[in-house]
Amino acid sequence: MTSERERTYHHGDLRRAILTAALDVIATEGPAALSLRDLARRAGVSHAAPAHHFKDRTGLLTAVAAEGYALFADALAGAPDLRERGVAYVRFAATHPAHFQVMFQPDLHRADDPDLLAARARATEALRSGVADLPPAGRGEDDRLTGVAAWSLAHGFATLLLTGNLADALAGRDPEEAFRSLAALAFAPEDGRGH
Structure with a gap:
């Protein structure tokens, strides 16, 4: 059975989820606080997943x-x-x-x-x-x-x-x-x- 997280990822929502999380971090802490690893954690995906979308x-x-x-x-x-x-x-x-x-x-x-x-x-x-x-x-x-x-x-x-x-x-x-x-x-x- 496919988890909800995997369905979301395969439907292309992970990119949007990471962008949204990044915007939240930037708005509250500034762009210097951004980390792909932290964004992956927030999105509940592997640390490599954001790099798939953004390098x-x-x-x-x-x-x-x-x-x-x-x-x-x-x-x-x-x-x-x-x-x-x-x-x-x-x-x-x-x-x-x-x-x-x-x-x-x-x-x-x-x-x-x-x-x-x-x-x-x-x-x-x-x-x-x-x-x-x-x-x-x-x-x-x-x-x-x-x-x-x-x-x-x-x-x-x-x-x-x-x-x-x-x-x-x-x-x-x-x-x-x-x-x-x-x-x-x-x-x-x-x-x-x-x-």
Whole structure:
């Protein structure tokens, strides 16, 4: 008779179980705490089972980053403009903190992984299209630098939020609404500001 664990493994759920366990560890202890042996123990499988799906720790973190970028691209795609893409960025970081931690630490994953590259390209395109949709007065002279400014604002805000550094500044204010206000200040057309 086949055990429930073996049925789950043969149906492909072990990969998901290990990813889920890894995300839990990253969210509570950080990526440095990840160990394939510990994840195997948590999943109740042999210590070699995670290596079957991910090869090694870097492979696992690459899968986490690729999944994160795919989820991130989906979140950004539903936003109608650059400001709302920034809000989606902040929301993504708050709801997927483990993915967020790994995605933006390239030393943790394989930069040449095809799944990671494809997902990252989708996310990057969603961010860039938000800049392209800005009216000329809100874009500045260089779309690429405008994109870096938008990314810096959203990423910086999200990082400060996740690390608890905005608690006093927000004083109970909804982080998404606070970000909308910041984005309006940062990307307001120069006309009317005396420039």
